[in-house]
Amino acid sequence: MDYHTLLARLGEGSAHPGGFQATKELIGQINFSRGTKVLEAGCGTGRTACYLAGLGVSVTAIDRNGDMIQKATHRARLSGLPIRFMQADASSLPFPDETFDAVFTESVTAFTQGSTAIHEYWRVLKPTGVLYDRELAFAKSLTTAQKKTLQSFYGLQHLRTVPEWLKLMSKSKFHKYSASPFSQMKQMTNDHDPLRVIDHELFTKPDVVAMMMKNERLMSSFSNVMGSIVITAWKA
Numbered sequence: 001m002d003y004h005t006l007l008a009r010l011g012e013g014s015a016h017p018g019g020f021q022a023t024k025e026l027i028g029q030i031n032f033s034r035g036t037k038v039l040e041a042g043c044g045t046g047r048t049a050c051y052l053a054g055l056g057v058s059v060t061a062i063d064r065n066g067d068m069i070q071k072a073t074h075r076a077r078l079s080g081l082p083i084r085f086m087q088a089d090a091s092s093l094p095f096p097d098e099t100f101d102a103v104f105t106e107s108v109t110a111f112t113q114g115s116t117a118i119h120e121y122w123r124v125l126k127p128t129g130v131l132y133d134r135e136l137a138f139a140k141s142l143t144t145a146q147k148k149t150l151q152s153f154y155g156l157q158h159l160r161t162v163p164e165w166l167k168l169m170s171k172s173k174f175h176k177y178s179a180s181p182f183s184q185m186k187q188m189t190n191d192h193d194p195l196r197v198i199d200h201e202l203f204t205k206p207d208v209v210a211m212m213m214k215n216e217r218l219m220s221s222f223s224n225v226m227g228s229i230v231i232t233a234w235k236a
Ligand SMILES: C[S@@+](CC[C@H](N)C(=O)[O-])C[C@H]1O[C@@H](n2cnc3c(N)ncnc32)[C@H](O)[C@@H]1O
Pocket: 004, 007, 012, 013, 014, 015, 016, 041, 042, 043, 044, 045, 062, 063, 064, 065, 068, 088, 089, 090, 091, 105, 106, 107, 108, 111, 112
């Protein structure tokens, strides 16, 4: 089982630094108008997509993982929210050029090769469109061995420091971009997701339990260097 399938089976609703509280704060700052066409790339189990739709935003959401899309669709159905979900890859978005007013994504681009997904975000944005991307970042470069450990467990393609994220953005077609200050990973407070659907039989599988424990260990041993930034990028 890979890490994202584990997250899907656990029904994790906010699998990114800062959790759902950080998502709500960012969305509050952005203050999308009702009817704004937003693409959420890598929507996971659809918690953020539902939150956005509940604010009157017109949401399309994609994820590469079929289990995630299934849970996200279930969540939206229970909430009675009209969201278009599709199983798709952020590096090859199934939408025409200039479709969306905004692309919103949290902890997804790091799992792609980088520049291709960023080009896709740029391509599907309308000329006045804006990208909001919260990404895992590292306070300093890791050793090759440390990188290998994290990459193989999480399926991360790159482990970027803030300057490395900015360098990636500088090579993109975005006209302008900025990044928030680095925010160190905090201990997640207990956040109740009322529509979380957990596949409980997972806890009877020793290999899966071992995987969850390894996740805890990695999170704690890298907590002093791991954090996140929010990149905002304007097409024009
Ligand atoms: C760490 S989770 C974050 C999910 C969600 N954004 C959240 O914050 O809860 C990463 C998500 O990105 C999805 N993902 C990874 N690579 C992807 C890709 N190339 N295209 C689309 N989705 C991808 C995974 O399936 C997973 O749902």
